[in-house]
Amino acid sequence: MTEPSLGPRPGAPQPFPDAGAAIRRSQEYSFSPFWFYDRCESSGGEPAGEAFQVRSNDGAEREKAVIAFGPVPSRRLGRSLGINNIPPKICTYACVYCQLGRTLKMQAERKFFYPPEEIFQAVQEKAEKAKRGGESIDYLTFVPDGEPTLDLNLGRAIDLLKKVDIPIAVITNSSLIGQPDVRKDLMAADWVSLKMDAIDEKVWRRILRPHGKVKLASLIEGALEFSRAFQGQLATETMLVEGINDSPPLLEEVADFVARLKPSVAYLAVPTRPPAESWVRPPGEDVLNRAFQVFRKKIDRVEYLIGYEGNAFSSTGNVEEDLLSITSVHPMREKAVSEFLARAGSDWSSVQRLISQGQLVEAEYGGHKFFLRKLRKPDGGKSLSSAGRPGG
Numbered sequence: 001m002t003e004p005s006l007g008p009r010p011g012a013p014q015p016f017p018d019a020g021a022a023i024r025r026s027q028e029y030s031f032s033p034f035w036f037y038d039r040c041e042s043s044g045g046e047p048a049g050e051a052f053q054v055r056s057n058d059g060a061e062r063e064k065a066v067i068a069f070g071p072v073p074s075r076r077l078g079r080s081l082g083i084n085n086i087p088p089k090i091c092t093y094a095c096v097y098c099q100l101g102r103t104l105k106m107q108a109e110r111k112f113f114y115p116p117e118e119i120f121q122a123v124q125e126k127a128e129k130a131k132r133g134g135e136s137i138d139y140l141t142f143v144p145d146g147e148p149t150l151d152l153n154l155g156r157a158i159d160l161l162k163k164v165d166i167p168i169a170v171i172t173n174s175s176l177i178g179q180p181d182v183r184k185d186l187m188a189a190d191w192v193s194l195k196m197d198a199i200d201e202k203v204w205r206r207i208l209r210p211h212g213k214v215k216l217a218s219l220i221e222g223a224l225e226f227s228r229a230f231q232g233q234l235a236t237e238t239m240l241v242e243g244i245n246d247s248p249p250l251l252e253e254v255a256d257f258v259a260r261l262k263p264s265v266a267y268l269a270v271p272t273r274p275p276a277e278s279w280v281r282p283p284g285e286d287v288l289n290r291a292f293q294v295f296r297k298k299i300d301r302v303e304y305l306i307g308y309e310g311n312a313f314s315s316t317g318n319v320e321e322d323l324l325s326i327t328s329v330h331p332m333r334e335k336a337v338s339e340f341l342a343r344a345g346s347d348w349s350s351v352q353r354l355i356s357q358g359q360l361v362e363a364e365y366g367g368h369k370f371f372l373r374k375l376r377k378p379d380g381g382k383s384l385s386s387a388g389r390p391g392g
């Protein structure tokens with residue numbers, strides 16, 4: 001996508017100077033329609049978050065929380081209407097790369113947040129408004145300002161939302177998947193994405209910084225059990241951070257585990273927004289290519305989520321645009337590029353032009369040459385090269 005300057009990051013104070021400031025900031029963020037935009041890889045259009053008056057189950061009146069967003073375009077889910085079922089930012093993890101900033105409240109126990117009827121009402125109104133405006137919606141997606149499975153009402157909300165008659169997706173960090181009640185809730189969704197960044201305990205702790213009560217062994221067992229029982233579409237998402245989980249043995253290990261989950265698609269992501277910790281860097285394109293090849297050996301469908309709205313599955317008829325789209329989803333072998341160019345009646349000058357413009361890069365793996373979309377800096381600015389990545 002054209003990366004607009006999105007989300008709470010620009011100008012966000014880090015770390016928050018004090019708890020009061022953090023809460024004020026979080027309230028500001030909770031009304032930002034751009035959060036969902038950010039997370040759904042939106043490429044444009046009106047974000048259209050709609051303020052909603054809700055009460056939490058403890059009876060406290062909450063000021064206009066944004067529960068339903070969009071619909072916005074998402075590469076994973078088509079046109080997606082976002083559901084924010086968690087107040088910002090309550091999470092079981094404090095990931096070093098989190099684009100929402102540092103976790104305001106670490107929590108591992110499920111709780112009631114918003115009444116499911118309020119969620120249903122917000123989503124239904126948004127869906128009807130979209131319909132009146134001639135906009136289609138492919139998925140209703142739980143993608144909140146925290147971890148969606150922390151919501152004890154998640155299952156009830158999903159049940160109610162079935163009435164809207166649009167498939168339901170949940171993007172979870174997997175931390176609570178070891179709990180039978182969480183698996184039961186997720187089982188009712190049509191599409192579930194599980195975060196799988198690391199299987200090595202030390203690396204998992206370093207990158208995700210889990211709440212003390214979250215246990216990796218339980219996560220692993222729970223994910224396997226869920227994958228065996230889930231009848232919907234299962235996806236996984238692995239965020240790669242330079243120097244933390246991108247070494248060959250760690251990639252092999254996590255790819256082996258992801259393969260056991262038999263996902264319909266395994267996504268490889270890199271931080272493309274300003275992360276919670278300023279030292280976080282995406283791996284270089286050569287490492288990203290290696291990661292793809294390692295995963296691809298074990299898993300049928302692997303795709304990048306690297307901050308571009310690539311669509312390798314439809315052609316614009318413009319050779320250069322199509323090459324950029326395809327390589328934003330997966331690397332292309334030299335032979336595949338040759339065949340593509342021949343079919344399009346073009347030649348290697350297009351590729352050379354994209355390389356000289358810094359939009360495409362070459363990488364070697366297993367004795368083959370691959371072409372990849374060049375990465376951007378996490379602040380959405382200029383492209384990155386493998387060497388000399390700037391700080392930030």
Ligand code: SF4
Nearest residue numbers: 091093094095098173
């Ligand atoms: S799990 Fe998601 S919301 Fe929670 S800290 Fe990690 S990236 Fe942020």
